[in-house]
Each structure stands twice: as structure tokens, then as C-alpha cells.
Amino acid sequence: MLIKVYGSAVFGIEATTIVVEVNIDQGIGYHLVGLPDNAVRESSYRISAALHNIGYKLPGKKITLNMAPADLRKEGSAYDLTLAIGILAASNQIKSTNIGEYLIMGELSLDGNLQPIKGALPIAINAKSEGFKGFILPKQNVQEAAIVKGLEVYGIENIREAISFFDGKNSLEATVIDVQKQFQQTLENPEFDFSDVKGQESIKRCMEIAAAGGHNIILIGPPGSGKTMLAKRLPTILPPMTLEEALETTKIHSVVGRVKENFGLMSQRPFRSPHHTISDVALVGGGQYPQPGEISMSHNGVLFLDELPEFKRTVLEVMRQPLEDREITISRARFTVTYPSSFMLVASMNPSPSGFFNDPDSPMTSSPQEMQRYLNRISGPLLDRIDIHIEVTPVPFEKLAEERKGEPSKVIRERVTMARKQQTLRFSKSENTHYNAQMSVQQIREFCNLDKASKDLLKSAMERLNLSARAYDRILKVSRTIADLDQQKNIQPNHIGEAIQYRSLDRDGWLG
Numbered sequence: 001m002l003i004k005v006y007g008s009a010v011f012g013i014e015a016t017t018i019v020v021e022v023n024i025d026q027g028i029g030y031h032l033v034g035l036p037d038n039a040v041r042e043s044s045y046r047i048s049a050a051l052h053n054i055g056y057k058l059p060g061k062k063i064t065l066n067m068a069p070a071d072l073r074k075e076g077s078a079y080d081l082t083l084a085i086g087i088l089a090a091s092n093q094i095k096s097t098n099i100g101e102y103l104i105m106g107e108l109s110l111d112g113n114l115q116p117i118k119g120a121l122p123i124a125i126n127a128k129s130e131g132f133k134g135f136i137l138p139k140q141n142v143q144e145a146a147i148v149k150g151l152e153v154y155g156i157e158n159i160r161e162a163i164s165f166f167d168g169k170n171s172l173e174a175t176v177i178d179v180q181k182q183f184q185q186t187l188e189n190p191e192f193d194f195s196d197v198k199g200q201e202s203i204k205r206c207m208e209i210a211a212a213g214g215h216n217i218i219l220i221g222p223p224g225s226g227k228t229m230l231a232k233r234l235p236t237i238l239p240p241m242t243l244e245e246a247l248e249t250t251k252i253h254s255v256v257g258r259v260k261e262n263f264g265l266m267s268q269r270p271f272r273s274p275h276h277t278i279s280d281v282a283l284v285g286g287g288q289y290p291q292p293g294e295i296s297m298s299h300n301g302v303l304f305l306d307e308l309p310e311f312k313r314t315v316l317e318v319m320r321q322p323l324e325d326r327e328i329t330i331s332r333a334r335f336t337v338t339y340p341s342s343f344m345l346v347a348s349m350n351p352s353p354s355g356f357f358n359d360p361d362s363p364m365t366s367s368p369q370e371m372q373r374y375l376n377r378i379s380g381p382l383l384d385r386i387d388i389h390i391e392v393t394p395v396p397f398e399k400l401a402e403e404r405k406g407e408p409s410k411v412i413r414e415r416v417t418m419a420r421k422q423q424t425l426r427f428s429k430s431e432n433t434h435y436n437a438q439m440s441v442q443q444i445r446e447f448c449n450l451d452k453a454s455k456d457l458l459k460s461a462m463e464r465l466n467l468s469a470r471a472y473d474r475i476l477k478v479s480r481t482i483a484d485l486d487q488q489k490n491i492q493p494n495h496i497g498e499a500i501q502y503r504s505l506d507r508d509g510w511l512g
Contacts, residue, residue, distance in 0.1 A: 027062030034067030081106035199399030213481030221392030
């Protein structure tokens with residue numbers, strides 16, 4: 001008897017329906033075809049043990065299973081439940097009248113219980129678009145898949161529940177979640193808050209400007225000055241994610257199995273902080289069967305690179321193209337995968353190998369030559385993509401001992417959101433530009449007009465501080481954001497003056 005059941009494969013962040021054809025005929029043997037990998041081939045042992053332990057069995061006949069399309073590689077153990085249900089239906093051990101209306105996925109344990117799968121959200125989105133009535137999957141992934149409206153999502157703990165459902169002995173309850181309610185709850189209770197930061201008012205102002213304009217930022221300062229603490233709180237002042245952004249972000253984390261168990265839509269912007277020993281493949285994505293890297297995992301959020309000069313130069317250089325294009329394309333002989341990677345880069349570094357400025361009062365000091373050599377580990381083209389450079393100094397005891405709390409993230413986020421709304425209107429006719437950091441040269445000329453006083457101030461600063469040519473456009477972008485925060489239509493001299501302060505590494509003689 002021939003039966004068709006349906007599963008799904010994920011490539012990039014999109015899913016493709018897989019038709020599993022199960023044919024049982026006279027003879028003996030178990031033949032699985034359709035380009036399965038080792039994990040799929042080994043499914044026969046898991047299926048056989050699981051069925052035996054719940055009172056069913058593999059039929060002692062010739063079983064042929066074809067996973068179509070046959071030229072598409074099938075990976076992972078998530079097809080166990082699909083294959084098992086197909087075998088039971090084809091051998092008339094369960095009813096198969098409505099089996100084709102459901103997409104079925106899950107990894108089997110030897111006792112018949114189900115293990116979680118990867119990519120539940122993109123699979124559910126594809127199932128709905130292809131007209132399936134429902135999606136049966138492990139209970140651990142049900143919140144994630146239930147985000148998709150218009151699709152009945154059933155979370156089950158073991159294969160026995162699926163068998164009872166198709167036999168009509170027991171019904172399953174579809175999971176329904178209130179996406180908006182869940183979205184709001186996590187937004188109002190952030191893990192970190194800027195109110196915890198003592199002192200550092202100028203740095204907090206700098207982080208607010210970076211968040212408002214989507215600017216990449218580098219923090220330079222000695223150990224213990226608060227660089228990591230500030231970076232961890234940056235996502236809390238970014239504008240709340242839209243539902244579209246949340247879905248796209250959740251899809252990426254779903255593909256690599258990083259969505260928390262029994263947790264649905266990701267409503268908080270991601271914060272990723274890879275160690276400096278990371279490889280270039282782990283950062284940008286790749287592998288024999290390409291998976292998203294850290295830059296895609298931080299899509300719509302923040303990528304924090306602590307101790308930037310300690311990263312391998314090849315790792316940093318591969319980021320240059322994703323920082324410009326906001327996506328990364330990974331090519332293989334048979335296929336090409338594109339992952340989105342629109343993130344804010346926040347980097348931090350010590351000014352020298354010892355970690356301290358050229359300060360005679362410090363316990364360990366470095367000469368200007370040592371400091372320059374250390375800074376030269378970061379290439380000019382990468383620095384060219386970082387709009388804001390800011391020096392972070394240690395917080396004095398008086399500030400640390402204050403009991404008064406700082407301004408909370410919620411208040412700062414309101415100002416940032418207002419500034420972003422202005423930018424949304426400004427770039428409404430542009431498909432690829434959404435905030436100031438993404439402005440092209442033509443857009444800078446159009447939206448960053450300066451009056452005579454501002455031009456004179458910028459000219460004087462560039463000549464007096466020996467600012468590099470690449471600093472010019474960056475200063476204009478940042479000053480446009482500062483004007484947006486002040487709700488000003490035109491850039492004023494004080495906006496230019498503040499923006500000039502945020503180009504520390506472009507100043508000739510910064511190291512003394």
C-alpha cells in the first residue's frame with residue numbers, strides 16, 4: 001500500500017515541503033531514498049525501538065520510503081515522526097483518511113517520546129502558505145509555531161498521542177497564543193536597564209545618539225570603566241521591534257534551535273557577544289550545510305565585539321561586506337543561501353596591551369608607540385564603517401557611591417523612538433535606507449545641509465584637529481541624528497560641535 005505524508009526541510013530561513021512516499025510490498029527490506037543524510041538514515045533504528053516500546057512494530061515486508069524532491073538533501077533527525085506515521089499508515093496499523101492534511105515533524109526517543117526540532121517557525125509559515133490544515137510537532141516547539149495564525153498547531157509529547165489522533169480515539173487541542181500580549185510583557189521587563197549605570201553621563205548620551213541613528217560605535221577605555229555594562233544595555237533603548245522584525249528575528253533563531261523552550265515570539269532585540277577566539281565561519285555563517293553565524297543571530301539587534309584588536313584580522317575583515325549590504329550570502333556548489341544581517345556593531349577595546357592610557361599614575365603604562373601598534377590591528381576600512389568613537393574613563397568613587405538612580409531605559413527609548421520616526425518619514429521613498437547611519441553620499445548632501453556658521457565650525461575643526469577625510473561624512477551623519485533627537489529640522493552649530501567630539505580615533509596625535 002502507498003501512503004504520502006508530509007514533512008519539511010529548512011534552507012536559509014525558508015522552509016520547503018518534503019513529501020514522504022511510503023510503499024509496503026511483498027519481500028523483506030528497508031530502503032530509504034531521496035538524498036537523506038546519516039541522521040535520517042539512522043531513523044530506522046529509532047523508529048523500530050520506539051514502535052516496539054509502545055506496542056506497535058515495523059512490518060516484516062519490503063518498505064520503501066522516498067523523500068521528494070529527491071535531489072534536495074534532507075538533514076537531521078526531525079523526520080523520525082513523519083517516517084514512523086507513514087509506515088504505520090501504509091501497513092494499516094492506523095487510519096490514514098486525513099493524514100495528508102497535516103504536516104508532521106519530530107525526533108523520536110527510543111521510548112516513543114519526542115525531542116524538540118529546529119526551524120519550527122519557518123516550517124509553520126510554509127505549512128500555512130501551502131494550505132495545510134495543521135502542524136503536528138513536539139510540545140517544546142509549540143509556542144514558537146503557534147505564532148502563525150490560520151494554522152492549527154498541535155504540540156504532542158510522544159508518538160502515541162499522534163497515533164490516537166489519527167485513529168480518532170483522542171482529540172488534540174490546538175495551541176493558541178496572544179502574540180501582542182506576549183510582545184508587550186517582555187518589552188516592559190528588560191533584564192538590564194540604564195538606571196543601573198552610575199556616572200558616565202557623556203557615554204550614555206553617546207549610546208542614545210548611536211541608538212537613534214543606528215550608528216556603529218566603538219568604546220575605548222581601560223579595564224573596569226564600564227564598556228561591557230553599557231553595551232549590554234544598548235538593546236533596551238533601541239525602538240521596540242515591529243511584528244515583522246520580531247518574526248524575522250525569531251525565524252533565524254529557530255533555524256539554529258536557539259528559541260527558548262516553550263517560548264514563542266522574540267520581542268526583545270537580540271544581543272550577541274562572541275568571544276574573540278571565534279572563527280570567521282562562526283561569525284558570518286557557513287559550514288558544509290550553511291547555518292547562520294553570529295552576525296545573522298544579531299539581526300535587528302546588537303553585535304558586541306569585546307576586545308576588538310584581539311579578534312583575528314580575517315574574522316574582522318569578513319564583516320565589511322555584511323556591514324554595508326545588511327545581508328550575507330553563502331555560496332556552495334549546489335546552492336546559495338542568503339541570511340539577513342542588519343545589526344548595530346558595538347565594539348570595545350583597551351587603548352593599549354596593558355589596558356591603560358598613557359598615564360603616569362597608572363600601575364602599568366604603555367608608550368605611544370605601543371598604543372599605536374595595538375590600535376593598528378584594526379584596519380582602516382573597518383573603522384571607516386564605525387561612525388562614533390568615544391573614550392570611556394573610569395567612574396570616580398563619588399559617583400559609584402551615589403544612591404540616586406540614573407535615567408531609566410524606558411525614558412531614553414522614548415526619545416530614541418521619536419527620532420527614528422522622523423527618519424522613517426525622511427527616508428519613506430527609499431527602499432534601502434531606514435535610518436541615518438545608512439545614508440548614501442547623495443542623501444547626506446540632500447538631508448545634511450549646513451548653514452555658514454556650521455560649515456565654518458566643521459572646517460576649523462578638521463584643520464585644527466587634523467581630522468581625516470573619512471570623518472567628514474561620519475560627522476554629518478551623527479550631527480543629523482543629534483538634530484533629530486533635538487526635534488530640529490536643520491543641523492545647528494552645536495550639533496556639529498557635539499558630533500566632532502565622537503571621532504577620537506581620527507584625530508592626529510590622539511595618542512599624545
